[in-house]
Amino acid sequence: MDIQTLKKIDLNALVTLKVLLDERHVTQAAEKLNLTQSAVSRTLAKLREMFDDPILVKSGKHLALTTKAERLQPKLNQLLESALILLMPDAFNPLTHQGAIRLATTDYGSHTILPRLVPLLNEAAPYVRLSAVDWRSNLLTELEDNKVDLMIGGASDQPPADIFQRIVAQDHYLGLVRKHHPNANGVSLEQYLALNHVMVSPNGSGLSVVDELLKQQGKTRNIGVRVPHFFAALEIIASTDLMILLPSHFIRRYADSDKFAVIEAPFSIPPIEISMFWHARMHHDHLHKWFRHFVYENIYQRRETLKL
Known part of the structure; x- marks a missing residue:
C-alpha cells in the first residue's frame, strides 16, 4: 500500500x-453539496490535476463524462x-449478536x-458465551x-490509567467464629489481636485492607491461614x-x-466497595458496553439485588 499517495487524497x-x-453540472452539484459554484469549480480543477484528465467536457449545451x-x-x-460502511456505527442487537x-x-x-x-443473559443474548474465571491477584x-x-470485585484506590472502574455496590465487614468459640459473644481489640485469623488471599501473600489499617495504628494481627476462596475459609472457621x-x-x-456466631469488629473499618473493572480497549466495544450495563441493571441497580 502506497501510504504517501493515500496521504494526498482528499476524501471530500x-x-x-x-x-x-x-x-x-457544476451549479447543480454545488446546490446538492451546499457549496458555492466557485468552490466546486476549484475542486474540479484539483480533480482534473489529480487524475490528469478533464473529467467533464462540454457536449453541446451539457457536460459529458470523459x-x-x-x-x-x-x-x-x-x-x-x-x-460509509467503515464510518457508520456498528449495529448491535443482543438477540442476534455472537x-x-x-x-x-x-x-x-x-x-x-x-x-x-446466566438465565437472564441466555434470554437477552442467547448467542453470547460467558466464561467465568477465578479472581487472582494479577487480574488488572x-x-x-x-x-x-x-x-x-473489591474496588481499587488507584487503578492504572488505562483501566476503567465503576463502583456498583457497598458492604461492610463483620467478624465470624464458630458457634461455641470462646469469643462468640464479642471480642475486644486486645483479644482480636491475640487470636489467629483466616485471611482470603488470592496469591497467598501480602497485606489485606484490614492489615493495612492496623499497620497505620502500629498494630498487627496473627494470620494463621491464608486461603484463596471464601467458602474454604468458612469451612475452616x-x-x-x-x-x-x-x-x-x-x-x-x-x-x-x-454453626457460626457473628461479632462486630473491635475497630472501625471503612466500607467495602465493589467495582467493575475493564480496559480502555473495551470501553466502546458494543457487546462489552451492553454487557456492563446489563450486569449493573440486573444485579446491582435494584435495591433487593444480592451484592458481592
Missing part, C-alpha cells in the same frame, strides 16, 4: 467528484460506499452473580493483556478457633447461625 474532493459525475471518468464512476461509488465475555470474580461473586445472571494485568474482559472478617452479605447468606 472524492465526494464532490461523485456528485459532479452524477449531476454532470472515458476515464466513466471508468472511474463505478469504482468511486464502491469506494465511497465502503468508506460473541464472548470473560468475567473474573471471586468464588463468592460466582455464587452470587452467576445463578441470577490480565485486563491489560486481554486475558480477561471484565472484573467484579467452622472447625477451629480461628476468626475471620467477611462481607456482611456473605455472612447473612452463607453462614449457618447454628
